[in-house]
Amino acid sequence: MSAPGLIKTVKEMPREEYLAPGHRLCAGCAAPILVRIALKAIPDPKIVVCPTGCLEVATTIFPYTSWKLPWVHNAFENAAATAAGIEAAFRILEKKRGIKRPKIVIFGGDGGTFDIGIQALSGALERGHDLIYICYDNEAYMNTGIQRSSATPLGAATTTSPAGRVIPGKQERKKDLVGIAIAHGIRYAATANPAYPVDLFNKVRKAASVEGPTVIHYLCPCPTGWRFPPNKTLEVAKLAVQTRAWVLYEYEDGEYKINVVVKEPKPVEEYLKLQGRFAHLFKPENKWLLDRIQKEVEENWSRLAKLAGIA
């Protein structure tokens, strides 16, 4: 897919900003990086739908708003259904009254996407609405105080999967959101990461060029929930890729491509040790869990490398 307007450097990004400064997201949060870049990549006219979550509560505290474009929040589990309604309604209004149909982008957290919103998302993908669904995945329910979601990675401590004396953090692996999205027969899906802004911009731009649903899964490092200093967001994000804990890849019309081929991966500990949520893994009695995480990282890379034909 060669969408128009792909870029090679950040300098080529449009100057236009759609998210005003002054929002209440935590220092070091990676969500506004996504929102700013993604909205630059999507042509006008466009509108944003958010489920309940960090981004929603921190950008729309009445009587203030950070959004310079139409923005809709309905509830927690229904962003995809709400957006589907908006899309289908604009489609008919375009026919009946000549109203120009805007592009619709959804920014949903992992709770609103992987867990409570998965049914509405599945329905919207199956019905083929023209939507760009971007999950900003900070790997837990950060807005309610760092509870475990099905996007929380193996071994991570959260307030509902604490690093206890008997059970050391989350014992289940992360759900494969992109795999689920692709299984609906959609044309474009990708992962993204704030440390790779040009890759992110181009992926959103490609998604915007597709008529139909597309899904982008964005790793959203969270200093508050992952427990790292707020000035380390991009370092953590980059290490996720360099250790292969986060694989940057895309799926276009049946073809997989790994966008950043990590030939000599760093040990996964390099990524984990910066984050307080994994601190317990470095105790000798939890070594087995660290080994399991490393093994699963390697297995996931091999699986995707095979799909991308580079194994």
Next chain:
Amino acid sequence: MVAKSKLVGLSGDFAVAEAVRQCDVDFIAAYPITPQTLIVERLSEFVNNGELNAAYVPVESEHSALSACVGAALTGARVFTATASQGLALMYEILYIASSLRTTIVMALANRALSAPINIHCSHDDAYAARDAGWIQLFAENVQEAYDLTIQAFKIAEDKNVLLPVIVNLDGFTLSHSLEGLYVFEDEEVPKFLPPKEPVNPIDPEHPITYGPLDFFDYYIEHKRQQAEAMKASVPHIKKVFEEFSEFSGRKYGPIKTVGMEDAEVAIMVLGSAAGTVRSIVRKLREKGEKVGALSLTLYRPFPEKELAELVKGVKVLAVMDRSYSFGSPGAQLFMDVAAALYNLRERPMIFNVVYGLGGRDLTPDHVIQVFEKAKKFAEAGEVEEREVWVGVRE
């Protein structure tokens, strides 16, 4: 001059679908549930046959149905959905959001009992579950009213002095699946009553609005007060729509339908399809010289308390019939409304609560006579000896 129409035979569900088609809705999202399903089946036929130019979104749950309707309504589209019972329960969270965002969604609710045990037939549990959610609610007594009220519902919802969503209740099976004769307008007549929707603050990238922001203790209560005022202020506008429609159709509409209330000493109040049975018995009793009357609410929310207070002047005992139950409450739902509405009147009737018809149990003429006899006995005794009476139940 009364609008041109023709006499046809339709079930309640098909009559609602016909009204929705004639109202030229732009958007329908729905999920199948008995006894509503025939409405949306018929609408999807209209859309797929090119007889209705609308988006039909076959969503994966009722929760998504109402969620999609909220999104669609914000674009300025004319929006319809239909559900029943468990489906309404699944929508519950979004009912409040739909009204608080001042959307103008019209919903047909084919009233059905809530589980458990599972039952597909009529109770008013679902309508009552939505009573506090900020929707205007209308009750149809027959298939003609289900058709007429659906058309009026769009006019009420979209009135710029109202801007609230509307539920049109029709009793499951008794109305939804019963074939009745009704007058259906010629297609070209309906737009004379219901012109195209003029959206208020629709989604427009040229004029961005933040819909559904976070609202804390510094503003929330003022917003809720505004919503409360909007609901109260809608009453005269709803009455105006009833009047306009009465003129348009030649069929009389108002908040409350009555028989014999001019001199009634005892009266029976009811919602939905049982009203016809109650009225026919009341007429027979009046022929025998009994001073009895009947009231049925067409407008259930906002509750027409002033109109009710006027009508029950001089009534000694009022039987309030509920097709539902409110476990642990001091009476079922309509009873509590009536009690609250009449409490501060200097002269008010004594009231008692009749529970009937749950899960589709028929209300027979004998049951209505039993209710009348109780009411008459209480009136003679000067006190309500039983506050809660169940009819048609094996005990």
